[in-house]
Amino acid sequence: MAPRARAGLWRRGGNVLKISFHGADREVTGSCHLLQAAGKRILIDCGFYQGSRRLDEENGRELGFDAGSVDFLLLTHAHLDHCGRIPLLVKRGFRGEIVATVATRELARVVMLDATHLQEEEHKRELRHAERRGEAETSPAPLYMLVDTLNAFDRFGRNAVYRQPLPLADGLVATFHDSGHILGSASVAIEAEGRKIVFSGDLGNPGRPLLRDPDPPQGADVAVMESTYGDRRHKGLGESLAEFYEALNIAFHAGGNVIIPTFALERAQELLFWIRDGVETNKLSPAMHLFLDSPMAISATEIFARYPDEQSPVVAKLLAKGVDPFAPPNLKFTRERAESEALNRVSGGAVILAGSGMATGGRVVHHLRHNLGRPAASVIFVGFAAKGTLAREIIDGARAVRVLGDEIRVRARIHTINGFSAHADQAELMDWHARVGAPRTFLTHGEPAAMQALAVKLKGEIAMPAFADGFEL
Numbered sequence: 001m002a003p004r005a006r007a008g009l010w011r012r013g014g015n016v017l018k019i020s021f022h023g024a025d026r027e028v029t030g031s032c033h034l035l036q037a038a039g040k041r042i043l044i045d046c047g048f049y050q051g052s053r054r055l056d057e058e059n060g061r062e063l064g065f066d067a068g069s070v071d072f073l074l075l076t077h078a079h080l081d082h083c084g085r086i087p088l089l090v091k092r093g094f095r096g097e098i099v100a101t102v103a104t105r106e107l108a109r110v111v112m113l114d115a116t117h118l119q120e121e122e123h124k125r126e127l128r129h130a131e132r133r134g135e136a137e138t139s140p141a142p143l144y145m146l147v148d149t150l151n152a153f154d155r156f157g158r159n160a161v162y163r164q165p166l167p168l169a170d171g172l173v174a175t176f177h178d179s180g181h182i183l184g185s186a187s188v189a190i191e192a193e194g195r196k197i198v199f200s201g202d203l204g205n206p207g208r209p210l211l212r213d214p215d216p217p218q219g220a221d222v223a224v225m226e227s228t229y230g231d232r233r234h235k236g237l238g239e240s241l242a243e244f245y246e247a248l249n250i251a252f253h254a255g256g257n258v259i260i261p262t263f264a265l266e267r268a269q270e271l272l273f274w275i276r277d278g279v280e281t282n283k284l285s286p287a288m289h290l291f292l293d294s295p296m297a298i299s300a301t302e303i304f305a306r307y308p309d310e311q312s313p314v315v316a317k318l319l320a321k322g323v324d325p326f327a328p329p330n331l332k333f334t335r336e337r338a339e340s341e342a343l344n345r346v347s348g349g350a351v352i353l354a355g356s357g358m359a360t361g362g363r364v365v366h367h368l369r370h371n372l373g374r375p376a377a378s379v380i381f382v383g384f385a386a387k388g389t390l391a392r393e394i395i396d397g398a399r400a401v402r403v404l405g406d407e408i409r410v411r412a413r414i415h416t417i418n419g420f421s422a423h424a425d426q427a428e429l430m431d432w433h434a435r436v437g438a439p440r441t442f443l444t445h446g447e448p449a450a451m452q453a454l455a456v457k458l459k460g461e462i463a464m465p466a467f468a469d470g471f472e473l
């Protein structure tokens with residue numbers, strides 16, 4: 001299916017349904033899709049590209065549409081690769097309304113603030129390096145500053161409630177459905193001009209204790225669908241959990257530190273939940289000293305506890321009994337940077353959960369620099385790692401890696417646990433698609449091999465759009 005028009009050429013107006021793609025096109029990050037319906041422009045997500053070495057370039061490039069012309073931004077969930085470019089959108093003129101679930105709004109604020117902070121830190125570090133080397137400063141300015149992020153907060157308008165139709169404008173209704181991926185995550189169905197277009201957002205695995213199962217919107221004419229694990233079947237959760245406990249026990253008894261790179265949202269809380277459960281059921285030693293070394297994960301964990309109504313039945317039940325499901329014994333939050341740096345002087349016995357999950361930045365990079373070279377230390381990877389990231393290099397067996405400018409020989413034990421994915425696997429994607437029932441589907445948010453593998457399994461007309469491709473619906 002060839003694109004009918006480049007998105008940039010479209011003019012506002014006319015009651016024609018059009019869609020164009022501005023991120024996560026044949027790759028897994030940077031989600032951003034533009035729908036034109038009922039004379040309005042609706043953006044679904046505006047996320048960061050992650051994992052590439054040309055990040056600034058990718059994130060800072062033209063969006064492929066005029067930010068000032070967008071009327072609504074519907075945010076599916078709070079992961080950085082879905083909300084990270086919102087401050088940039090605002091900086092470039094977006095003045096519309098952002099609609100999201102209440103949990104997504106709260107979590108997205110934390111994520112956007114963290115991204116702002118990381119960019120400023122990185123910029124300062126590059127300036128310091130240039131100064132030390134006596135070179136002229138060439139590092140590009142951060143994509144956006146705190147003021148842009150605060151302005152973005154002001155654009156959040158109505159809260160979406162699962163399954164409650166929300167009229168956006170005359171003849172334009174959006175309905176959010178639980179997508180079971182992280183707290184607050186949603187698939188969004190948009191009804192306009194007698195058609196129903198469903199955006200999957202990121203889809204979770206059914207049967208996870210921390211989340212409700214995905215609730216696919218039905219009777220769609222068009223689906224825009226993620227395909228992260230379009231070519232894979234996940235191991236069962238029980239098997240992965242047993243592997244995780246085993247890795248943790250081996251690592252703890254080896255005597256060195258244990259580093260667990262983790263996404264701050266959902267994954268960090270899920271690990272805390274399972275570690276608490278493991279201690280409770282005598283599968284893990286209560287003597288482990290745990291550190292949640294991520295200000296964002298700490299804030300997110302606090303938000304989790306604040307919204308019992310948004311939680312799965314398992315978590316809600318624990319909260320109602322007065323049990324904090326995310327608080328194993330000997331857990332310490334290290335919010336301050338000095339507390340985190342103090343961990344660098346600990347040579348053994350600490351289990352450190354820190355972000356970012358793909359080790360592309362954040363405090364985990366410092367912990368890897370200090371521990372990767374230690375034979376008694378262990379690193380446990382529990383999440384997806386995109387090509388080009390430090391996590392992926394280590395997982396793929398690199399003998400030595402560059403970390404913060406230093407070459408480090410990898411002597412620590414490396415464990416990779418695959419079954420904790422927050423994303424649906426091939427069978428679950430197929431099931432979701434069958435229930436949505438769309439005769440026409442656009443695959444996004446996947447590497448090409450995963451998309452191809454999924455495309456041949458799905459019914460109907462399937463397209464894999466490239467950046468800025470536009471289609472009439």
Ligand code: ZN
Pocket residue numbers: 077079082181202
């Ligand atoms: Zn996500």
